[in-house]
Amino acid sequence: MLASAALLLAGCGPADDTPVLTWYTNPDDGGQAELAQQCTEQAGGAYRIETSVLPNDAASQREQLTRRLAAGDTSMDIMSLDPPFIPELAEPGFLALPPQDVVEATTQDTLEGALAGATWKDTLVAVPFWANTQLLWYRKSVAEEAGLDMDKPVTWDQLIEVARDQGKDLGVQGARAESMTVWLNALVESAGGQILENPEAPADQVQTGLDTDAGRKAAEIVSTIGQEGLGGPGLATQQENEAMLLFQGDNGSFMVNWPFVWPATNAAVEDGVLPEDLPEDIGWTLYPRVSEDTEPAPPLGGINLGVGAASEHQDLAWDAIQCIVSPEHQTQYFVTNGNPPASASAFDDPSVREQFPMAPAIRDSLDLAVPRPQTPYYNEVSTAIQQRFTPPVDVDPATTPAQTGRFIQEVLRGESLL
Amino acid sequence: MSSVPTNVPSVAPDVGPDVTPDAARDRGAGRGRRRELQAAPKSARTKAEARLGWWLAGPAFVIMVAVIFYPVLQALWDSLFSYRLTAPDEREFIGLQNYATILTDGVFWSALGVTALITVITVFVELILGFILAMVMHKAIKSTRGLVRTVILVPYGIITVVSAFAWYYMFSIDSGYVNNWLSWVPGFDDQLNWFAQGGTALFVIMFSEIWKTTPFISLLLLAGLAQVPEDLSEAAAVDGANWWQRLWRVILPNMKAAIMVAVLFRALDAFRVFDSIFIMTNGAYGTEVLSLLAYRTSIGRLEIGLGSAISVVLFLLVGLIALIAVKGFNVDLAGGRGGRK
Numbered sequence: 087m088l089a090s091a092a093l094l095l096a097g098c099g100p101a102d103d104t105p106v107l108t109w110y111t112n113p114d115d116g117g118q119a120e121l122a123q124q125c126t127e128q129a130g131g132a133y134r135i136e137t138s139v140l141p142n143d144a145a146s147q148r149e150q151l152t153r154r155l156a157a158g159d160t161s162m163d164i165m166s167l168d169p170p171f172i173p174e175l176a177e178p179g180f181l182a183l184p185p186q187d188v189v190e191a192t193t194q195d196t197l198e199g200a201l202a203g204a205t206w207k208d209t210l211v212a213v214p215f216w217a218n219t220q221l222l223w224y225r226k227s228v229a230e231e232a233g234l235d236m237d238k239p240v241t242w243d244q245l246i247e248v249a250r251d252q253g254k255d256l257g258v259q260g261a262r263a264e265s266m267t268v269w270l271n272a273l274v275e276s277a278g279g280q281i282l283e284n285p286e287a288p289a290d291q292v293q294t295g296l297d298t299d300a301g302r303k304a305a306e307i308v309s310t311i312g313q314e315g316l317g318g319p320g321l322a323t324q325q326e327n328e329a330m331l332l333f334q335g336d337n338g339s340f341m342v343n344w345p346f347v348w349p350a351t352n353a354a355v356e357d358g359v360l361p362e363d364l365p366e367d368i369g370w371t372l373y374p375r376v377s378e379d380t381e382p383a384p385p386l387g388g389i390n391l392g393v394g395a396a397s398e399h400q401d402l403a404w405d406a407i408q409c410i411v412s413p414e415h416q417t418q419y420f421v422t423n424g425n426p427p428a429s430a431s432a433f434d435d436p437s438v439r440e441q442f443p444m445a446p447a448i449r450d451s452l453d454l455a456v457p458r459p460q461t462p463y464y465n466e467v468s469t470a471i472q473q474r475f476t477p478p479v480d481v482d483p484a485t486t487p488a489q490t491g492r493f494i495q496e497v498l499r500g501e502s503l504l
Numbered sequence: 505m506s507s508v509p510t511n512v513p514s515v516a517p518d519v520g521p522d523v524t525p526d527a528a529r530d531r532g533a534g535r536g537r538r539r540e541l542q543a544a545p546k547s548a549r550t551k552a553e554a555r556l557g558w559w560l561a562g563p564a565f566v567i568m569v570a571v572i573f574y575p576v577l578q579a580l581w582d583s584l585f586s587y588r589l590t591a592p593d594e595r596e597f598i599g600l601q602n603y604a605t606i607l608t609d610g611v612f613w614s615a616l617g618v619t620a621l622i623t624v625i626t627v628f629v630e631l632i633l634g635f636i637l638a639m640v641m642h643k644a645i646k647s648t649r650g651l652v653r654t655v656i657l658v659p660y661g662i663i664t665v666v667s668a669f670a671w672y673y674m675f676s677i678d679s680g681y682v683n684n685w686l687s688w689v690p691g692f693d694d695q696l697n698w699f700a701q702g703g704t705a706l707f708v709i710m711f712s713e714i715w716k717t718t719p720f721i722s723l724l725l726l727a728g729l730a731q732v733p734e735d736l737s738e739a740a741a742v743d744g745a746n747w748w749q750r751l752w753r754v755i756l757p758n759m760k761a762a763i764m765v766a767v768l769f770r771a772l773d774a775f776r777v778f779d780s781i782f783i784m785t786n787g788a789y790g791t792e793v794l795s796l797l798a799y800r801t802s803i804g805r806l807e808i809g810l811g812s813a814i815s816v817v818l819f820l821l822v823g824l825i826a827l828i829a830v831k832g833f834n835v836d837l838a839g840g841r842g843g844r845k
Contacts, residue, residue, distance in 0.1 A: 152590065262788035262789070322699075322700035323676070477700055501605065
């Protein structure tokens with residue numbers, strides 16, 4: 087008697103045949119679990135969403151998702167997907183395509199960049215949930231001393247000059263990690279080029295666009311910062327977090343980074359780790375340009391929601407996704423977890439402006455944001471770039487781009503190890 | 505098994521000059537007894553015991569075969585294909601092509617070089633440090649023995665990933681304190697980024713490996729040391745052998761098996777080093793090793809064929825090390841006990 091009561095209390099009672107949807111989430115501040123709960127309640131018993139947390143970094147998330155999908159795991163109902171890895175999953179048909187009505191309902195006001203990141207071969211293969219982009223963060227005192235008008239577009243050459251003149255450090259990411267590809271792609275695209283000319287081609291026909299003026303200009307920026315030591319002493323192992331620490335320090339000047347740095351800096355100030363007047367000295371604007379007369383091409387990140395082709399509850403999963411990505415939920419997720427919405431109207435909520443004064447800049451940046459090369463072989467392309475463009479001090483604008491291009495092609499043809 | 509030894513020796517032929525006659529007789533007698541046992545015709549009881557042995561060990565043996573040999577054979581088979589997990593339809597038999605790709609690629613040879621370097625240096629240093637620690641543990645007076653052993657063994661009890669993170673944060677340029685501590689050393693640049701170039705990064709990696717696994721080797725050596733009878737050393741001392749001679753002529757030869765086991769285990773472990781490098785540099789800047797290369801190829805790139813081929817090569821190299829170690833030390837492990845009774 088007691089035992090059966092305990093069982094019921096523990097939720098192990100009989101007669102609960104509500105379909106369970108598993109949502110594989112990337113680690114966050116609990117926002118996705120919260121949304122899962124809210125949508126479960128809204129569904130009124132049609133389904134129940136349970137979250138399952140993926141590993142910390144994007145590469146490990148991809149490893150787990152890909153292997154589960156390749157093995158035909160039927161529990162892959164909803165997945166939080168990092169945009170660069172979507173082609174790899176879409177090409178072999180691991181992802182179920184969203185029905186037309188879901189596409190229409192969820193992408194009415196989705197920002198351009200976010201939409202591009204969820205598309206493979208002109209078809210939307212996942213639903214944008216939140217979108218990320220990098221801004222140029224600057225110390226107002228440094229910009230003022232240099233006489234830079236930060237309301238006008240800023241170029242990399244200007245930043246390099248200021249850092250050189252004032253002996254300050256630039257917060258860039260020179261570690262052998264994904265952040266290097268993020269940076270290089272933004273540079274090449276802003277210079278008017280592309281890392282891959284035909285990203286949709288089969289592995290043995292991919293042509294790289296690094297051995298071009300755009301590629302060489304991008305390499306020149308990386309190499310100058312590396313060789314002149316403008317990225318700080320830790321440049322060769324510096325990812326986003328390390329760059330933020332550098333920027334917060336006495337030698338901080340400019341930094342390209344995701345918006346997470348704002349809540350992180352404020353939290354550190356509240357904890358008394360950083361001086362109280364630091365946030366007042368921090369400004370933000372659009373990502374720097376490579377040359378004055380070309381648009382910047384800010385990096386694109388974020389999460390799109392996909393449904394596994396082997397999922398047994400695809401219709402319910404699409405219903406749940408529609409609930410999860412509603413503009414109200416995107417606003418809520420931004421305010422509570424700091425991850426910017428993919429939907430334009432979600433930026434209009436007053437609570438957004440209060441928490442994130444840089445929200446308008448993020449919105450503008452998302453319209454300009456350019457995805458990294460959308461190829462099923464993204465992992466190879468990115469790893470090859472990381473191996474050749476790090477440490478930045480060893481980058482030679484004359485030879486590195488061409489060598490990297492050849493290396494990528496050799497790897498894709500299976501002639502070289504990576 | 506089948507050949508009956510006709511020359512059961514009464515005195516062991518390979519007894520060193522420093523061993524007392526007593527011990528030599530002891531040893532020879534031991535051998536003789538063992539051979540006699542083997543030579544005797546099998547009684548019904550021996551047969552029954554052997555059968556019982558198979559019944560007892562059989563299930564475990566079958567499971568071992570299933571969990572060890574099946575994946576090994578599968579990897580061997582997969583390594584003959586061009587096979588990417590995300591393109592199962594394009595799987596194609598290419599014979600030994602993957603091996604040709606690997607063996608003609610500089611990436612493989614540099615990873616092999618780094619792996620060999622780490623193995624040789626760490627095992628060598630660990631063996632010396634481990635022996636010193638084993639002596640300390642052996643000689644420690646009874647009341648402190650437990651404490652000394654515990655203190656020495658602590659690093660080995662720490663999970664490798666945790667220790668790798670600890671060492672990483674110690675040396676990292678933004679949160680580490682090592683640069684700060686060393687800033688008084690003349691000629692030391694306190695802006696040194698330890699993980700930005702191969703030399704310094706490998707130094708930290710090897711340092712952490714040595715710190716972490718020396719206790720293991722010292723424990724194995726301690727076991728060997730405990731088996732060397734005190735009376736041998738005492739007798740040698742009476743004969744006028746100094747400390748150094750006793751160490752080289754009496755103690756070390758008598759713990760050959762323990763040393764071999766220690767070297768073999770550590771060499772195989774060191775050759776498969778993964779965790780520390782994965783955490784600290786992820787193979788960047790000339791710190792890539794074979795197991796990391798295999799991981800990145802099979803798991804990261806999802807190239808099952810190429811990755812399996814690397815794993816097979818790694819497996820063969822590990823087998824080679826084991827073979828060399830066993831042959832080199834010339835010890836019959838099945839006999840156990842390092843040639844002594």
